[in-house]
Amino acid sequence: xxxxxxxxxxxxxxxxxxxxxxxxxxxxxxxxxxxxxxxxxxxxxxxxxxxxxxxxxxxxxxxxxxxxxxxxxxxxxxxxxxxxxxxxxxxxxxxxxxxxxxxxxxxxxxxxxxxxxxxxxxxxxxxxxxxxxxxxxxxxxxxxxxxxxxxxxxxxx
Amino acid sequence: xxxxxxxxxxxxxxxxxxxxxxxxxxxxxxxxxxxxxxxxxxxxxxxxxxxxxxxxxxxxxxxxxxxxxxxxxxxxxxxxxxxxxxxxxxxxxxxxxxxxxxxxxxxxxxxxxxxxxxxxxxxxxxxxxxxxxxxxxxxxxxxxxxxxxxxxxxxxxxxxxxxxxxxxxxxxxxxxxxxxx
Numbered sequence: 001x002x003x004x005x006x007x008x009x010x011x012x013x014x015x016x017x018x019x020x021x022x023x024x025x026x027x028x029x030x031x032x033x034x035x036x037x038x039x040x041x042x043x044x045x046x047x048x049x050x051x052x053x054x055x056x057x058x059x060x061x062x063x064x065x066x067x068x069x070x071x072x073x074x075x076x077x078x079x080x081x082x083x084x085x086x087x088x089x090x091x092x093x094x095x096x097x098x099x100x101x102x103x104x105x106x107x108x109x110x111x112x113x114x115x116x117x118x119x120x121x122x123x124x125x126x127x128x129x130x131x132x133x134x135x136x137x138x139x140x141x142x143x144x145x146x147x148x149x150x151x152x153x154x155x156x157x
Numbered sequence: 158x159x160x161x162x163x164x165x166x167x168x169x170x171x172x173x174x175x176x177x178x179x180x181x182x183x184x185x186x187x188x189x190x191x192x193x194x195x196x197x198x199x200x201x202x203x204x205x206x207x208x209x210x211x212x213x214x215x216x217x218x219x220x221x222x223x224x225x226x227x228x229x230x231x232x233x234x235x236x237x238x239x240x241x242x243x244x245x246x247x248x249x250x251x252x253x254x255x256x257x258x259x260x261x262x263x264x265x266x267x268x269x270x271x272x273x274x275x276x277x278x279x280x281x282x283x284x285x286x287x288x289x290x291x292x293x294x295x296x297x298x299x300x301x302x303x304x305x306x307x308x309x310x311x312x313x314x315x316x317x318x319x320x321x322x323x324x325x326x327x328x329x330x331x332x333x334x335x336x337x338x
Contacts, residue, residue: 011318042325047293049271054186
């Protein structure tokens with residue numbers, strides 16, 4: 001009884017490297033001949049597929065599109081993250097930072113000091129020495145006198 | 158002397174490029190599994206060719222030289238750390254549906270099987286990919302493959318047989334999947 005060729009011997013025969021006894025068996029055995037033909041067909045199909053697949057002429061396929069989609073998703077993700085972070089930062093700043101009130105107070109104080117300094121008869125020294133409330137009261141009363149045409153003598157004309 | 162030799166050398170380089178560029182790019186793509194990398198490798202190989210030799214043309218087997226340099230360039234890329242990382246996180250490349258006068262169903266089935274064979278090929282070891290590509294895609298003899306890769310013929314046959322066995326297994330799975338549909 002003849003033993004059929006192993007896969008490796010069959011492949012060696014395909015490579016032209018099998019021994020004479022194996023080749024003689026291959027010629028006489030229908031099963032091995034069919035297996036040999038199948039091996040040949042398989043190798044042709046594999047080689048053809050790989051040649052087609054690796055051909056440099058083909059254009060970028062779905063993989064290129066996938067890359068673009070992935071890149072766009074990453075950019076959008078970063079944008080969303082940055083946007084969310086900015087919103088959170090603003091909210092936390094509004095809760096924690098008391099600066100807006102401080103700024104309003106400082107502005108009103110600065111306004112008062114400017115008014116005081118710009119009014120006649122008030123020097124920086126007097127402002128610094130005296131009580132701010134008193135100075136403001138004095139200044140307000142002086143302004144009302146200056147505005148009054150009778151008090152300033154404008155009515156005589 | 159060099160001035161006179163330059164145009165001849167240039168012409169020789171251009172001829173080599175026309176003759177081998179596509180082949181080398183395909184080889185690099187099979188070994189690396191990446192089209193862009195393969196393009197870069199092919200360019201790198203021809204730059205090496207220009208740098209390596211700018212004198213009068215010497216009679217050497219340029220096809221074998223170019224193949225060897227391409228394989229070495231692919232190996233250099235594989236050795237880089239980022240390459241190993243990118244390979245782990247990469248899907249196999251997809252096949253284009255090329256119109257060869259077949260029905261859309263046949264084209265889709267053919268493309269799918271080609272894609273699966275290519276994916277199976279990328280699962281082979283790097284040595285098996287090199288050996289298979291040189292033997293069956295480039296059409297070299299096992300002796301030439303052994304010379305190019307600096308391996309013994311026995312080693313080439315061992316790698317080659319394992320690769321063939323694995324790829325035939327993948328092909329058999331594809332055929333049985335087709336039969337079930």
